[in-house]
Structures are given as structure tokens and as C-alpha cells.
Amino acid sequence: MKLNEGFMNSMHKVMALLRNGNPTEATEAIQRALRGEEIADVASEAHADVQVQERPATATETSTATARAKAFTRAPAPSDLEVEDRGHFTTHSYANAAGLRQYRLYVPAGYRSEPLPLVVMLHGCTQDADDFAAGTQMNALAEKHNCIVAYPIQPQHANPSKCWNWFKPGDQEHDKGEPSLIAGITREVMASHRVDPDRVYIAGLSAGGAMAAIMVRAYPELYAAAGVHSGLAHGCAHDLPSALAAMRGGKRKGAKARRGGLDGALVEAPKRPLIVFHGDADKTVHPSNAMDLVRGFGLEASSQNHAPAAAPGHRMCNVKRLKSEHGVDAELWTIHGAPHAWAGGSPRGTYTDASGPNASAEMMRFFLAHPRRIH
Known part of the structure; x- marks a missing residue:
């Protein structure tokens, strides 16, 4: 869950309220921030209740902040045509009882009569489909491997920071809220194009x-495998406080956990393969979430x-290959020194880390090696 600058500023004020023993005010501040209310309102109320000690930033902090801003700023698009422009990138919409969502659809130039794989890509907070496509370069891989790619779009009216409401x-849950919309988009693409189910x-x-x-948990009959980058477990x-606690790597106390989830003795057996990427220097979503x-x-x-390339500056990572007791595969990629960003992504998109490994290419490899099988 990537947070914009205003939201992060609100969270700093919230933490100040918590440190000074004002949990009620802190909860109210979180709710106002997630409703998209002005940051100034949150900040002024925090200042009225708590005297926050301000100090000048050190040279190291200034340098780190500058580097982080550069890493998460979208670079201008090049004037020459990119490989993904060979196909068709169009905008569509899907609606059901839960609402309406637009989506972008990339169909490769090699699309003919044979059924193709379909990859559904869900952007992070503050992003949109074009940003995510540019950063992940998944359309270029779609040209290489002859795949269709769909990018559902979370609008600001559904979440002020355009986050999916996970x-x-x-x-x-299955056939509820946003999952029903994403599944509906998936099925609509399958109905309108030749897709291998x-x-x-x-x-x-x-x-x-x-x-x-x-x-992938709610729709094992629809998705053959899933890829999660810098995310969290179902x-x-x-609610919002438990979401922030999970992002910090704190103990989970949700209803799902009490019924045998992350804090329970039982964990639901996975039904579909999963590939996970997470940077061990992620300051937004704690790396412990990858293990969950x-x-x-x-x-x-x-x-x-694993070293993705011999060139200096490329990140090392540890790759664990796992298998459930029922033979379902998983891969866990822990990227050393990586922040909250898509590994190996292009600077044309936000929240990317070009120093690799190439998460998009590895996900595509993993996906194509795992067609859906009924267990």
C-alpha cells in the first residue's frame, strides 16, 4: 500500500498523537486522512493537542530524501516508439452491482486465432494503469510471449489515494465488492478475446x-497463479488501524487470524502457485509480510x-523455492537493500527500482510454467 506525501505527513502526526497518549484522536486523524480531507486540518488538530518537537533535517536525511524522491519520480516518456506500441492499448469499462471500473487492455501484435494467456495487473496506491504499465514494462513482455494484459483502474472516488481496499x-471475499469487479473484468476480457482459460x-x-x-484465494477456479510484489497476505x-499495524509488521489480530489465519494454529492450504517479491529495506510494507x-x-x-546481472550496482537477492504438502509451488524473492518499489522496473513509471532483479520477467516465467490444474 503506497502512500502519497500528504498521507505520509498525516501518519507522522498520527504517530505523534499515539506517542503522547491520544489514541482516540489518532484514530480520528487516520479516518480523516483516508477520506482525503486536507492534510492541514489533520496537522493543525495534531498541533493543538500535541507539541511536536521539530528539528532541522541532517545532511544524511536530506540526501536520503532526495534520492528517494528521484527513485519514485516518473521520467518523461521517450519520443521514439516503444515495443509495447506495436499492439493495441485501449480503454474499456465494466460494471456490476458493486460499481464501475475502467480498465486498460493490451493486445499484442501477434494476436491471431490461438488462445493466449491473460495477465491481470493491479496497480499500487497513487498510480494508474498507464503509470503501472510503463513502470513494469509488462506490455513489452506481452509482445515477447504473446500474452494479453489487463490493467483494472482504481478511481479516486473509491479510495482517496487510489488504493485497492484490501x-x-x-x-x-468472492463475488463481493472490488474482488467481484476485478473478476468481472477478467471474465469480460476472456469473453471478448481468445484467452486460454x-x-x-x-x-x-x-x-x-x-x-x-x-x-487468487477467492477465485482459484479463475486464476492459475498469482504474483505479489511488496504486498500483504489475505x-x-x-480496518484501517489493523492495516497500518500489518504494514508495520505488527501482530495481526483480525477476525480472519482468529479463525485460523496468520495468528492461528491453522493456515489454509494454498490452491494456486504464488511468486512473491519484497525488498528487505522496504519502509512502507514491512518485509515480514512476504513470509506471511x-x-x-x-x-x-x-x-x-542470485545476482541479476554482473554490472556493479545491481541488487543481490535470495530466492526460496517452496512446495506445499499438496504439491503447489511458490517462490519467495527477498531483494537485499531494495525499497518499496517494483524490482527491475523502468523509471518511466513511479515506484520502480531499476537495479533489479526483473520482477516482471520472473513473474511471466513463473506464470507460463504454471497453467491451471484442478486439484
Whole structure:
């Protein structure tokens, strides 16, 4: 769940309220911030109740903030045509009882008569479909592997920061809320294009990654596998305070956990393969959430350190290959020193880390190796 600058400023004020023993005011401030109310209102009320100690930023903090801003700023698009422009990138909409969502659809130039795989990509907070497509470069991979890619769009009226509402109980279940909209988009693309029903996949970043984890659990009959980058496990939160606690890596106390989820003795057996990426320097979603995502894949098949390229500056990572007791595969990629950003992504999109490994290419490899099988 990536948060914009105003929201992060609100969270700093909230933490100040908590440190000074004002939990009620802190909860109210969180709710106002998530409703999209002006940050100044939150800040002024926090200042009235709490005297926050201000100090000048150190040289190290200033340098770090500058580097982070550069890393998460979208670069101008090049003037020459990119490989993804060879196909067709169009806008569509889907509606059901839960509402309406637009989506962008990429159909590769090689689309002919044979059924193709479909990858559904869920953007993170503050992003949109074009931003996410540019950052992940998934359309270029669609040209290479002859796949269709759909990008559902979360509008600001559904969430002030355009986050998928992965932490709301009404948006966590089969045929309810946002999952019903995403599944509906998936089925609409399958109905309007020649899609192989055994090769339909879903992936996402941050809040989109958390929603992808929900989707593959809620719709195992629809998705063959899922990819989660810097996301969170299904059931780790049931409201805003528990969502923030989960993002910090705190103990989960939601209703799902009490029924045998993350804090319970039982963990639901995974039904579909899963590939997970997470930076161990992520300051937005704690890396412990990656372990929660693969908790049901208990048997470690192998573990190795991996260097994506020989060039200096490329990040090392550890790759664990797991298998559930029923033979369902998973991969966990822990990227050393990586922030809250899509690994190997293009600077044309926000929240990308170009130093790799190439999460998009690895997800596509994993997906195409795991067509849907009925267990």
C-alpha cells in the first residue's frame, strides 16, 4: 500500500498523537486522512493537542530524501516508439452491482486465432494503469510471449489515494465488492478475446499485491497463479488501524487470524502457485509480510542467492523455492537493500527500482510454467 506525501505527513502526526497518549484522536486523524480531507486540518488538530518537537533535517536525511524522491519520480516518456506500441492499448469499462471500473487492455501484435494467456495487473496506491504499465514494462513482455494484459483502474472516488481496499471486509471475499469487479473484468476480457482459460494470472504491487493475494484465494477456479510484489497476505487486516499495524509488521489480530489465519494454529492450504517479491529495506510494507504470504507453502525445495546481472550496482537477492504438502509451488524473492518499489522496473513509471532483479520477467516465467490444474 503506497502512500502519497500528504498521507505520509498525516501518519507522522498520527504517530505523534499515539506517542503522547491520544489514541482516540489518532484514530480520528487516520479516518480523516483516508477520506482525503486536507492534510492541514489533520496537522493543525495534531498541533493543538500535541507539541511536536521539530528539528532541522541532517545532511544524511536530506540526501536520503532526495534520492528517494528521484527513485519514485516518473521520467518523461521517450519520443521514439516503444515495443509495447506495436499492439493495441485501449480503454474499456465494466460494471456490476458493486460499481464501475475502467480498465486498460493490451493486445499484442501477434494476436491471431490461438488462445493466449491473460495477465491481470493491479496497480499500487497513487498510480494508474498507464503509470503501472510503463513502470513494469509488462506490455513489452506481452509482445515477447504473446500474452494479453489487463490493467483494472482504481478511481479516486473509491479510495482517496487510489488504493485497492484490501483491508476492508467487504472487499476481501468472492463475488463481493472490488474482488467481484476485478473478476468481472477478467471474465469480460476472456469473453471478448481468445484467452486460454487455463492460463489466466493476476499480479499486483503493494495495495494491488494485497488485492492479488485476495483474488487468487477467492477465485482459484479463475486464476492459475498469482504474483505479489511488496504486498500483504489475505486476512491480515480488517480496518484501517489493523492495516497500518500489518504494514508495520505488527501482530495481526483480525477476525480472519482468529479463525485460523496468520495468528492461528491453522493456515489454509494454498490452491494456486504464488511468486512473491519484497525488498528487505522496504519502509512502507514491512518485509515480514512476504513470509506471511508464503506461510502455507511449508516445504522448502531449495534456496539460493542470485545476482541479476554482473554490472556493479545491481541488487543481490535470495530466492526460496517452496512446495506445499499438496504439491503447489511458490517462490519467495527477498531483494537485499531494495525499497518499496517494483524490482527491475523502468523509471518511466513511479515506484520502480531499476537495479533489479526483473520482477516482471520472473513473474511471466513463473506464470507460463504454471497453467491451471484442478486439484
